[in-house]
Amino acid sequence: MYRKARSALLLVLAVAMAAAPALVAPAPQQLVPCMYIFGDSLVDNGNNNNILSLARANYRPYGIDFAGGPPGRFTNGLTVVDMLADMLGFHPPLIPAYAMAQPSDFARGLNFASGAAGIRAETGNNLGRHYPLSEQVEHFRAAVRQMGASASSPERLGRCIFYVGMGSNDYLNNYFMPNYYTTAQSYDPAAYAANLLQEYSRNLADLYALGARKFAIAGVGEIGCIPYELARINNQQNDSNSGTGVSISVAGIALTIGGSSGGGDGRTPANASRSSGGGVCNDDINSAIAIYNKGLLSMVKRFNRGGGRMPGATFVFLDTVRTGRALVENAAAHGFTVLDRGCCGVGRNNGEITCLPMQRPCDDRSKYVFWDAFHPTEAANRIYAARAFNSTSTADAYPINISQLAAI
Template structure:
C-alpha cells in the first residue's frame, strides 16, 4: 500500500514537472501559431505525392536534414523553418499540410507548393501543384476543422502568416513565351499590376478568415540565379559567371522524368537570347530584362503593403515587406565574412554553373555546403537561408523589413 502511494506520488511529480516544462516551452513561443504560403523556396513536402516534376523528395535534397520528412528544395532547413525556430516553435517543425495530423492544425501548417504562383496557370508546365488560391482554400478547410477556440479571430489574429509568391509567375509563366501567352498580353507594368491585384484578393481572403499579422516576401533578382547565368554563359559561349543574387523558385526549361523523379533542364525558360544583360555585383552578368520586371513587381508589392497598413481595406492587420533583393545583395557583399566562397553555381546540378539540370537522384553534392550560396540552379543552401531568416527576423533597417521586422511583428 505504501509502495503504491509512493508510486502515485512519483507519477504526480513527473506529470507536474512535464506540465511545467510544457508551460515554459509555451512561454518561449512568441506566437500561438504560424501558417506558411508560397512556392518551392518554402515548400516542405506538399508536392511529394503529386504527379509533378516540381518535387524534391529524393536525395541529395535534404542531405543535411536527417531524420526529417523529405520534400524541401535545399540541403537542409528553409527560411521558414528557421523563422519558426526563432519564433519559439520547436521540432517537429511546422508540418506540410499534405502530411499534417489533426493535432497540428492549431499550431501551424505549411501550405506552400513547388512551382506555385499567384496566377492559377503558373507552373502548369511542371505538372500538378497548388497555386496560391488553392493554398488559401486549404487554409479555409483547416480553419473549419480546428473548432471554434483554435480558429477564433482573436487567436488567429495573434499568429504569423508568412506569404512568399511571384517568382514562378515570371520564371514559369511570363518568361516562357513558348508555353504561356502572358508576355503577349501584358507589358511588364501591366503584368505586375495583374499579379498584385490577384495577390491582394487572396490576402484579403486570409484576412477574412482571421489573419492579421502578415510577413510578405518580395521576389529576388532571379535574373542572376545559376539557371539564368548558365543560359547567358551558354549563349555567349563563355565560362561560368562570378556573380549571383538572392534565390528564386524553380524555373524550367525542358523537363524530364528519370525513375519517377522530376528533373529540370535549362533551355526553355528565361528571356530570349537577345535579352539585355547587366553586370552582377561581383563582375559576372545577369539577365537584366528579368530583373527589371521583378523590380516593377517588388515596387508594387511594397506599395500594396503600405496601403494595407493604412487600415482602410484590411482593418486591424499589420503587414511586413521583406526585401529579398536587398537581402541577397547584402549577403553577396558580406560573403567572405559569412564564409561563402562560391556565389555563382549550385552545390549540385549539371552543366554550366550547375544550373542547366537540377540535382540528379543520388548525385554527390559539393562537400562543404556552407561555402555555397546556392544549393541547385534555383534555390539557396541552408547556410544562405540562415542569413536571410536572421535579417527578416532581426534587422532594424526598414529597408530590409518594412516597417518592422518579424520579431517586432510577433510582439504586436
C-alpha cells in the same frame, strides 16, 4: 567520517544543481500561438511529395543535412520559414506540411507552400501538378473548418504569423517562358505586375476574412542572377538555339524546365549585367521583378494605411533583393566563397537542371550561396531569416521586423 561524508554529499548536490540548468534549460517562449505558411519551392516542405510533378525534392541529395533524410525541402537542410518558426519558439517539431499533417497539428501551424506555385493559376503547369496560391488559401479554409471553435477563433488567429512568399514562378515559369505561356504577349512588365498584385490582394483579403491579421510578405529576389539564368545566358552566348528549355517526359507527360527569355529569340538579353558573383545577370528579368517588388511594397503601405479595407491588420514587407545584395557584398564575412554556382546540379554553374537523384553535392555546403539552380543553401537561408526576424533596417523588413510583428 560523518563530516567528510556530509561534505562529499553537499559537493555532489552542488555540482548537480549547477549542471541542472544545462540539462533542463527551458525552451524559448513561443511568441505567437500559431504560424501558417504560403509560398513556392523556397518554403515548400513536402506538399508536392506525392503528386505528379517535377517540382519535388523528396530524394537525396535534397535534405542531406536534414535530420531524418530528405523531407521534401528544396535545399540541403532548413528553409527560411523553418528558421523563422524556430526563432518564434516553434521547436520541436517544425511546422508540418499540410499534405502530411495530422488534425492535431492544425491549431499550431501548417505549411501550405507548393513547389512551382505562383499567384496565377496556370503558373508552373510546365512542371506538372502543384498548388497555386488560391488553392493554398482554400486548403487553409478547410483546415479552419476542421479546427475547434477556440483554435479557429478570430482572436486567436489574429495573433498568429501568416508568412506569404509568392511571385518567383510567375516570372520564371510563366512570363519569361514565351514558348509555353502567352502572358508576355498579353502584358508589358508593368501591366503584368499589376495583374499579379491584383490577384495577390484578393488572396490576402481571403486570408484576412478567415482571421489573419499579422502578415509577413516576402518580395521576389533577383532571380535574373540565379545559377539557372547565369547558365542559360552563358549557353546563349555560344548557341543561339539554347533558349527553348529542357524537356523531360514523366509518366508519358511532356514537361519543360525553363524557356526563352528576353523576347524568346534565344539571344543573350541586350539588357544584361555582371553579377556580384562574377556571372552575367539577366537584367530583363531583374527589371521586371523590380517593378513587381515596388508594387508589392506600395501594396503593403496602402494596406497598413487602411487602403485595403482590412482594419486591424499589419503587413510587413521583406525585401529579399536588398538582403540578397547585402549577403553577396559581405560574402567573405559569412564564409561564402561560391556565389554563382549551385552546390549540386547539371551543366554550367550547376544551373541547367536541378540536383539529380543520389547525385553527390559539394562537400562544404557552408561556402555556397546556392544549393541548386534555383534555391539557396541552408547557410544562406539562415542569413535571410535572421535579417527578416531581427533587422532594425527597413531595407530588410518594412515597416517592422518579424519579431516586432509577433509582439503586436
